[in-house]
Amino acid sequence: MARKFFVGGNWKMNGTLDSGKKLVAALQEAKLDPNTEVVVAPPALHLLFVKELLAKDSKIEVSGQNAYHKVSGAFTGEVSVSQLQDAGVPWVILGHSERRTIFKETDQDIAEKTKAALDHNLKVIVCVGETLEEREANKSIDVVVRQLNAAAPSVADWNKVVVAYEPVWAIGTGKVATAEQAQEVHAAIRKWAAEKVSKEVSDSLRIIYGGSVAAKNCRELAQQPDIDGFLVGGASLKPEFADICNARL
Numbered sequence: 001m002a003r004k005f006f007v008g009g010n011w012k013m014n015g016t017l018d019s020g021k022k023l024v025a026a027l028q029e030a031k032l033d034p035n036t037e038v039v040v041a042p043p044a045l046h047l048l049f050v051k052e053l054l055a056k057d058s059k060i061e062v063s064g065q066n067a068y069h070k071v072s073g074a075f076t077g078e079v080s081v082s083q084l085q086d087a088g089v090p091w092v093i094l095g096h097s098e099r100r101t102i103f104k105e106t107d108q109d110i111a112e113k114t115k116a117a118l119d120h121n122l123k124v125i126v127c128v129g130e131t132l133e134e135r136e137a138n139k140s141i142d143v144v145v146r147q148l149n150a151a152a153p154s155v156a157d158w159n160k161v162v163v164a165y166e167p168v169w170a171i172g173t174g175k176v177a178t179a180e181q182a183q184e185v186h187a188a189i190r191k192w193a194a195e196k197v198s199k200e201v202s203d204s205l206r207i208i209y210g211g212s213v214a215a216k217n218c219r220e221l222a223q224q225p226d227i228d229g230f231l232v233g234g235a236s237l238k239p240e241f242a243d244i245c246n247a248r249l
């Protein structure tokens with residue numbers, strides 16, 4: 001089954017309203033591959049502004065970078081899944097390694113958030129990936145499988161999920177995983193899906209790669225059989241993001 005190429009731009013905690021406006025204008029002017037699904041994740045404060053700017057080009061959707069699983073209440077500083085739904089934000093990134101490492105989110109937290117997001121009709125980019133220490137101990141696949149096993153019971157409809165493999169050691173470091181290293185883990189994720197979920201889900205699940213993706217390395221990665229797109233950090237703030245969206249052209 002052909003899986004639609006997916007490229008997410010995670011702007012993280014960067015930019016201003018003005019720089020967001022310029023990024024949107026650049027995307028609207030770029031000639032993007034119509035066979036690529038493009039999603040951008042601005043900071044929470046900028047989400048609605050960017051969504052409104054993009055409305056002229058409905059092909060590009062917006063995503064939250066995180067959400068809290070409770071619907072409402074005394075959770076100062078959080079944005080809930082239901083608030084994203086209410087605001088018409090269709091996607092949310094969950095389990096990003098910066099949430100796991102800096103903000104100490106656990107596999108259980110991410111499972112709860114995933115369930116809540118899907119229950120509120122959001123589509124979810126679930127992130128998994130190992131640290132450098134875990135890779136050096138040959139535990140990359142064990143770690144990713146552990147993270148997926150924790151999230152899987154929360155998923156009733158895998159069509160609403162994209163899995164992002166993001167080795168922590170490759171994020172923002174300029175050390176991109178080689179195409180072979182990334183493909184090996186992506187193939188293991190697809191095998192996991194076939195065994196734990198179903199062959200049908202395994203065939204259709206989009207597994208995207210994140211970690212220092214740039215215009216100069218995206219094409220080789222995009223040619224791997226189990227790499228269905230990218231989650232891009234730093235380069236999503238630059239004009240080269242359009243080239244990354246067009247990696248399969």
Ligand SMILES: O=C[C@H](O)COP(=O)(O)O
Pocket residue numbers: 010096166170171172173174210211212213231232233234235
């Ligand atoms: O969400 C994106 C990833 O953390 C990758 O970030 P990066 O492209 O800056 O390495």
